[in-house]
Amino acid sequence: MQLSFKYSVNVVLASCLFTAIYAEGVKVGPVDFHGELSQTFAYSDGYNYLGDTKHSFSPNISEFTLNGTYLFKNGIRTGAQMYAYKMWDYQEATLDWAYADYAVRDEFGIRAGRVRVPLGFYNEVNDLDDGHPLILRPGELYRKDYRDFTSSYDGGAFYGNVELIEGRLGSFDYHLGYGLLKNVNKNAPFTNATQDATAINTTEDVNFDDVQIYDLKWNTPVTNLRLGFTLVCVDDLYAGGKLKTASQLNNTCGSASQLPSSFRMSSAQWDVAMAGTPGWVNLGKIKVFVYGAEYTLDKWKFASEYMKIDITDSRTNFGLSPTQVEESYYFLTSYRVNDRLELGAYYNVFYNNVSDRSGQANYARYGQPNHFAWEKEAVLATAYEVIDNLTVKGEVHFVDGTGRVLSRNGENSNIRNWNQYWMYFALKTTYGF
């Protein structure tokens, strides 16, 4: 097992210094600043997953978050958060959120600017390490390499908290948002993830049209029981580039319907006639549904969410009209043992097309492994606060299936020999202030 620490040691030393200075956050004039600095290491016995992790203990993800907010005397709250990260060989500093907010009353407020997408219970705080023992949250939509797509939008929202029958039926929090998803850098992890999703063409340009968000959380009369529903509608996800060569297609674990043979061409014919010509996919309507429940009982927390991504009205410039319904769900529990130690476990299931959960129709029929179709994982996690504000986390994933393993750019080659069962281990240190 190879241990490559050079980069990470620098990050950890820098973060120690930083945290020593700002252990309790920092107040500059009237503005409160808070943030986190973290480094993740990961190892897999099977695949390069969110980094060069195959048979290598790799410092695969570095993150730095810094936010500041200010409340004016007239009640307008304004603030911003920067999120900088390095994942795989890609690094970027992004404006995570930056908005002005005015609560007219508890029941009604307005928010405008760059706003986090309230997708499910945890998307808004997916990068926040404090308060839970997990390194990678379960659920398809919390994927680290999807955050360019799911993190925030430019626009506005109405929000508030409304009591039901004077609180006897609890209350609900709502967020009704509209705006534009920010375009994704062509080298960003999400773009690379779509290399497999679109399969037939490279993705050198990814952009979106508008997004509509409907999020409701019901704080039920049962103490600390919340139920949630989110619907996010995204129009026109465009992923364009060039059609891949036959060799590239044979090493991309997309649907076999996108192989040259499905177009009644030999590999040689494909390479002459099709490869290298412009190719694009436009996913006309993407609807994301999330249903969830969360219950906290003193030191215990239980949560479960069901997520469905429904893709319709799609078109391409090469004759296919890809439609599919992705599905994922998980069951999670965590237990706070004492002031320092928290344990967690979850079981997570993902299918990339509910019409072919077994992988027979889209993969096995064409000689590809059927386990491209799903990913099921059991995860054990722990977090230990070594000293105030310094937390070390560890988690191990026992995985069945390769539905979220990427073949993009040959990161994981020989796709027909992929193993169905594999393990992933991650370690993370975080300094919060």
Add this chain to the structure above:
Amino acid sequence: MLVSVLPLLAEGKRVYIITHLSVEENSVNARTLNKILLGTKKKWDSGGYVRIAILKEVAGYTIMEYSGVNEHRFIEHWKRLVFTGKGSLPKICESEEELIQYVNETPGSIGLVTLKPSPKVKEITIDKN
């Protein structure tokens, strides 16, 4: 979230709810206090923005009693608000004297103490309704 029982005694001591003198409310009900502590209720009915002060050392029993969640979940909840821009962390005070001084100096503020309130702050009660 509702707090079903609101004992006025915490570890054998009476807990007083104090506010800045500018707060017009003389009482709050349990549900409102719960919403204030969790940041859901941002404004006083009489006007002005709510600012919260809590004691660092005794946060456990007071927070559990009045917000319905233990201190870890309470801080976790507030961190979520901070990292989404929806709120600022409550003022965390090292001593009751510091908390009383903060409430005395900060319009709209509210805090929980075991020291009998001085005239510098206002004591409000929990309305059983």
